[in-house]
Amino acid sequence: MGVKISIDVGGTFTDFVAYDSESGRFYLLKLDSTPEEPEKAVLRTCEYFLKDSGKKGEDIEVVLHVGTVGTNLFRGQLKLRLPKTALITTKGFRDVLVIGRQNRPELYNVFFEKPKPLVERRFRVEVDERVDAQGRVLKHVNEEEINLVFTRLKKEGVEAIAISFLNSYINPRNEQIVEKKAKEAGFQHVSAAYNVDREAREYERTSTTVVNAILKPVVVSYLNRLRFGLSSLGIRASVYILLSSGGLSDIDEVSSRPVAAVESGPAAGVVAAAALADTMQLGNVISFDMGGTTAKACAVVEGKPGMVTEFELGGKVHAGRMVKGSGYPIRVPCIDLAEVSAGGGSIIWVTEGGAVEVGPISAGASPGPACYGKGGKDPTVTDANLTLNRLPQNLLDGKFQINRTLARRALRRVADEAGVDVTELAILAIRLINLHMARALRLVTVERGHDPREFTLIAFGGAGPLHAAELANEMDISKVIIPRYPGLFSSYGLMFTDLRYDRVTAYMQVFEGEEYDYVEDKYIELEQEIINYLTSKGFEISRITLGRLADVRYLGQAHELLIDAPARFNDKTARAFIEHFHAKHEATYGYSRRGEKLEIVALRVYAVVKTSKPKLETYRQEREKPEKDALKEKREIYLNDTWVKASVYNRDKLRCGNRIQGPAVVEQYDSTTLIPEGWIASVDQYLNIILTSRG
Numbered sequence: 001m002g003v004k005i006s007i008d009v010g011g012t013f014t015d016f017v018a019y020d021s022e023s024g025r026f027y028l029l030k031l032d033s034t035p036e037e038p039e040k041a042v043l044r045t046c047e048y049f050l051k052d053s054g055k056k057g058e059d060i061e062v063v064l065h066v067g068t069v070g071t072n073l074f075r076g077q078l079k080l081r082l083p084k085t086a087l088i089t090t091k092g093f094r095d096v097l098v099i100g101r102q103n104r105p106e107l108y109n110v111f112f113e114k115p116k117p118l119v120e121r122r123f124r125v126e127v128d129e130r131v132d133a134q135g136r137v138l139k140h141v142n143e144e145e146i147n148l149v150f151t152r153l154k155k156e157g158v159e160a161i162a163i164s165f166l167n168s169y170i171n172p173r174n175e176q177i178v179e180k181k182a183k184e185a186g187f188q189h190v191s192a193a194y195n196v197d198r199e200a201r202e203y204e205r206t207s208t209t210v211v212n213a214i215l216k217p218v219v220v221s222y223l224n225r226l227r228f229g230l231s232s233l234g235i236r237a238s239v240y241i242l243l244s245s246g247g248l249s250d251i252d253e254v255s256s257r258p259v260a261a262v263e264s265g266p267a268a269g270v271v272a273a274a275a276l277a278d279t280m281q282l283g284n285v286i287s288f289d290m291g292g293t294t295a296k297a298c299a300v301v302e303g304k305p306g307m308v309t310e311f312e313l314g315g316k317v318h319a320g321r322m323v324k325g326s327g328y329p330i331r332v333p334c335i336d337l338a339e340v341s342a343g344g345g346s347i348i349w350v351t352e353g354g355a356v357e358v359g360p361i362s363a364g365a366s367p368g369p370a371c372y373g374k375g376g377k378d379p380t381v382t383d384a385n386l387t388l389n390r391l392p393q394n395l396l397d398g399k400f401q402i403n404r405t406l407a408r409r410a411l412r413r414v415a416d417e418a419g420v421d422v423t424e425l426a427i428l429a430i431r432l433i434n435l436h437m438a439r440a441l442r443l444v445t446v447e448r449g450h451d452p453r454e455f456t457l458i459a460f461g462g463a464g465p466l467h468a469a470e471l472a473n474e475m476d477i478s479k480v481i482i483p484r485y486p487g488l489f490s491s492y493g494l495m496f497t498d499l500r501y502d503r504v505t506a507y508m509q510v511f512e513g514e515e516y517d518y519v520e521d522k523y524i525e526l527e528q529e530i531i532n533y534l535t536s537k538g539f540e541i542s543r544i545t546l547g548r549l550a551d552v553r554y555l556g557q558a559h560e561l562l563i564d565a566p567a568r569f570n571d572k573t574a575r576a577f578i579e580h581f582h583a584k585h586e587a588t589y590g591y592s593r594r595g596e597k598l599e600i601v602a603l604r605v606y607a608v609v610k611t612s613k614p615k616l617e618t619y620r621q622e623r624e625k626p627e628k629d630a631l632k633e634k635r636e637i638y639l640n641d642t643w644v645k646a647s648v649y650n651r652d653k654l655r656c657g658n659r660i661q662g663p664a665v666v667e668q669y670d671s672t673t674l675i676p677e678g679w680i681a682s683v684d685q686y687l688n689i690i691l692t693s694r695g
Contacts, residue, residue, distance in 0.1 A: 221250055505522065546567075547606045
């Protein structure tokens, strides 16, 4: 085995972690992101690593990657235009993307406008074909008509084709013919619904297919540039991309279905938190990731992150909730996250009414917070923490200087507008941002039927450890884990991630328990399909573990719950499956209707392929009091409405068994941890910091 590389492209920083299996050593690096050309920062980290470590390109065994290219494209953050895309659909369904659903995201806002359709009407083409609800082809496509359509679209500069026909999830024959004709016409980026989303509901299936088609040219171009850049460095290792579901997939699969990886960035931290919880046998945990732009939370219950099968891309978020109908629905397995616009770069400002607010606008990587000295004039949360002396002026082991004078100058401008002094504004901003983030924690616990007091908070990201204890106080959580490398935790966690491949098929049948033979046959078909695909990729069957899921609802309901399905259906497991649905419905909505008929909407199979993982070194217990050289200084920080003297420690000098009483600050290369009064920090055998509340 050689070197394993993991890279997380964030909105502010690009994080790099490498693991050398021979020496057991980790290499860490953090550089500014290059949002308009994200591969530049990725290649720069690899170049620095090869130079500093003395390794060669051929020493790299595998490259793991997570990024936000797709998400940023739809948020307009990359200064990229959406590729010109055409939709080929069934006659009469030209406007399905515009009609959508009848829900209004902002009920009392008379000026609300639906999201702009992703495909112009002149590029939404109807085809006179029809497949009925039983899958019978009532009308075949006219191939001459299709050829004329593609000739016109080619002349008009269309780059990507989306094909979505009525009932194609049952019988894709007509879609397959049109897909073949599109490729023969010279279109490289073709997405057909039967390959992208094999489920019922025309609007959601068409939307998912269109998003996939739009992403294809951008993502494929980015991945090609990345592969070429890695090759120029002599790195010809396999490249795997993290999916929104939290599993890794090969670059070819992601190039074909980029929609499956559109939320890979937020998923990375949850995967890392779940792996750490498993290692430490923590039980239920909350993954909390606070970076430069956003904060994300997810509940990991009994080792499994919450999952959803549909979300809206590019939609509005309010208090951690996605506003239904404000974005573009896509149906892919995705980790159930609550996300708020709250990060170190969140801008502090004053409303027209004179109230202080924080976010949702972020200073981002460029120009960044005022204290970065890159031209930023607006005060941010990072400027507030620096002003309160919670942050050092030297970050990244002294390689990155931040300026307290610039921070205070930016804060003073807003403080004068709000009628408060600089210190008051800074602490008010910290309290406001903590309240915003607490909403996200409540959303994934209280509003999912969980008691947050029964969870351990795992806090990471560049800013997470600085706010973790105060957030825990807000939520009555008594235990917080700060990982060894919190600012690089998402990249670090990728090292412990397995490959995952998902397949789904629509079912739409009443299930009362006696139909288990038919359900079992359908599952076996899906499992065989996914096994055939993986073995064609060279994976040994012994490395593949299969899992089953199902979308289930009470007959007559409009939406369904995702639940685990048994490995084999028989009379006993079918009854347990029904009871499992009732129990989950009650936990989610507060009631169940035992005796009501159930309807299975979709059957899902996922395959996990185990990967080699780093061996974590454990350390022996030493004395409670840290060594003298671990104490960097004593300085005053602002806590509980007053300035208090706090001990400041170098985390690299802390040893297993060391205990620190708050108020204190622990500084390291990639993050800073705040230990308020009433909290005790101890270092465990893996060199994680365990914060416990004395209250």
